[in-house]
Amino acid sequence: MLKKRIIPCLDIKDGTTVKGINFQGLKNAGNPVELAKKYEQEGADELVFLDITATTEERKTFAGLVKKIAVQLSIPFTVGGGISTVEDVRKLLEAGADKISINSSAVKNPQLISDLAKEFGSQCVVVAIDTKHVDQSDWVHIKGGREITGLQTIEWAKKAELLGAGEILLTSMDGDGTKKGFDIRITRLVSEHVNIPVIASGGAGRIEDFEDVFQKTKATGALAASVFHFGEIDIRELKNELKIKNIPIR
Numbered sequence: 001m002l003k004k005r006i007i008p009c010l011d012i013k014d015g016t017t018v019k020g021i022n023f024q025g026l027k028n029a030g031n032p033v034e035l036a037k038k039y040e041q042e043g044a045d046e047l048v049f050l051d052i053t054a055t056t057e058e059r060k061t062f063a064g065l066v067k068k069i070a071v072q073l074s075i076p077f078t079v080g081g082g083i084s085t086v087e088d089v090r091k092l093l094e095a096g097a098d099k100i101s102i103n104s105s106a107v108k109n110p111q112l113i114s115d116l117a118k119e120f121g122s123q124c125v126v127v128a129i130d131t132k133h134v135d136q137s138d139w140v141h142i143k144g145g146r147e148i149t150g151l152q153t154i155e156w157a158k159k160a161e162l163l164g165a166g167e168i169l170l171t172s173m174d175g176d177g178t179k180k181g182f183d184i185r186i187t188r189l190v191s192e193h194v195n196i197p198v199i200a201s202g203g204a205g206r207i208e209d210f211e212d213v214f215q216k217t218k219a220t221g222a223l224a225a226s227v228f229h230f231g232e233i234d235i236r237e238l239k240n241e242l243k244i245k246n247i248p249i250r
Contacts, residue, residue, distance in 0.1 A: 003248045004214050005045035005221040006235055007199060008228045010035060012051045012081070015065055017229065030229055036069045039228065042235040044075060045250045048169070048223060050101065050128075051081025053144065063095045070096020078126055078169075084112070086119050093120070101169055103128040104142035107149055107156070110163055117164030125167070126199075127160040129153060131186055132173040138186055145173050153186065154193050161194045168194060169223065172202035177226060179205025182213040191218035199223050207233060207241050214247050 010017050010032045017032045032049070039047055049069060051062060066079050079092050080101030089100050106113050106127050116125045130141045131153040138153035157168050170190050172183030182200045191198040199221035200213045210222050227233040242249045 002197065002220045003250045004219075004242070005199075005250055006043075006210070006239060007046045007048055007221050007223040008035070008039045008044050008235070009048040009050060009201070009223050009225045010069075011225060012049060012062070012065070013053050015062060032065065033068050033072060035229060037072045039235065040073050040075060043239060044235050046076040046078065046221070047073060048078045048101065049080070049097075051079075053081075063091055066092055066097060067095040080126070080128055080169075084109070086115055089116055089120060089124075093124075099124050099126050099167070101126040101128045103130065106160065107140060107142050107151065110159065113160060113163035113165055117166070122164050122166035122196075125165050126169050127157075127165040127167070128169040128171065129157060129160075129190075130171050130173055133186070138189075141173060154189055157190045157194050157198075161196050165196060167197045167199065169199045169201060170219075171223075175203025176201075178203050179227065181205060181209040182219075182222065184212060184216050187213060187219050188217040197221065204233075207238050210238060210242060211245055211247065214242070215245075 017030045017035055036047055070077055076098045078099040078101050079097040083100055083102050084105040092100055130145050131138050132141055140149045140151040140153055140156050142149055172186055175183045180203055182203045187200045197220040200219040201223040204224035204227050213219050213222050239249050
C-alpha cells in the first residue's frame with residue numbers, strides 16, 4: 001500500500017500566497033518562500049505551488065519565484081499555472097520543480113498530457129481537476145474554476161490516466177475553503193476509477209478530515225492550504241495523530 005502524503009498548497013496571486021472560499025474572495029495568506037521553509041521544517045511530504053491567475057491572465061508561471069521556493073526544499077515540489085508547452089515545463093524543472101500540474105491546458109489540448117509524459121516521464125505529470133457538482137453530475141471546471149466544461153469528472157480522470165498522467169490532483173470546488181471536510185463522495189469515485197495516485201483537495205478543517213479521506217477513499221495524498229497557513233493544524237501533530245490511527249503515513 002502506498003503511504004499517505006500530507007501536502008500543503010501555496011495558491012499564488014501577484015507573487016503572494018492567497019486563499020479564498022469556493023475559489024472566491026481571495027485574501028493574503030503570507031509570504032510563499034517563508035511558508036515553504038516552514039512546511040519543510042514541519043515535515044510536509046510534498047509542496048504544491050499553483051499560480052492561480054496565470055491562465056486567466058494569459059501569462060506564464062513566475063519561474064523566478066519557483067526558484068526561490070525550490071532552494072528551500074528537499075521534498076518533492078509540484079508547480080502549476082499557465083503551463084501549455086513542453087518548453088514551459090522544461091523551464092520550471094530547471095527552476096527547481098520536480099513535477100508540474102496542468103489543468104486548463106490539458107482540457108483544451110489533451111495531447112499535451114501525452115507529450116509531457118513522453119518527454120519527462122509520467123511521474124512528472126500531474127493533471128489537476130477542479131470539479132463541481134452541477135445538475136446531479138460532477139463537471140470539470142477550468143480557468144481557475146470560472147468556466148464549466150462539457151467533461152464529466154470521472155471520465156476525464158480516466159482519460160487523463162490513459163493519456164499518460166502520473167497523478168490526479170482532485171479539488172472539490174464545493175468544498176474549497178469551507179473547512180467542512182474533504183468531499184468524500186467524489187474523491188472515492190475518482191480514486192476507485194483510476195489506477196494512479198489521487199490527491200484529495202478542498203475542505204480540510206480538522207485533523208479528523210484527513211483521517212476520513214484516507215480511511216474512506218483510496219486517495220494517497222491530502223492537500224490543504226488555509227488550515228496550515230493560519231496555524232490551525234500543525235503538520236507534525238497531524239502526522240502523529242494519523243500514525244496513532246494506524247494510517248500508513250510517510
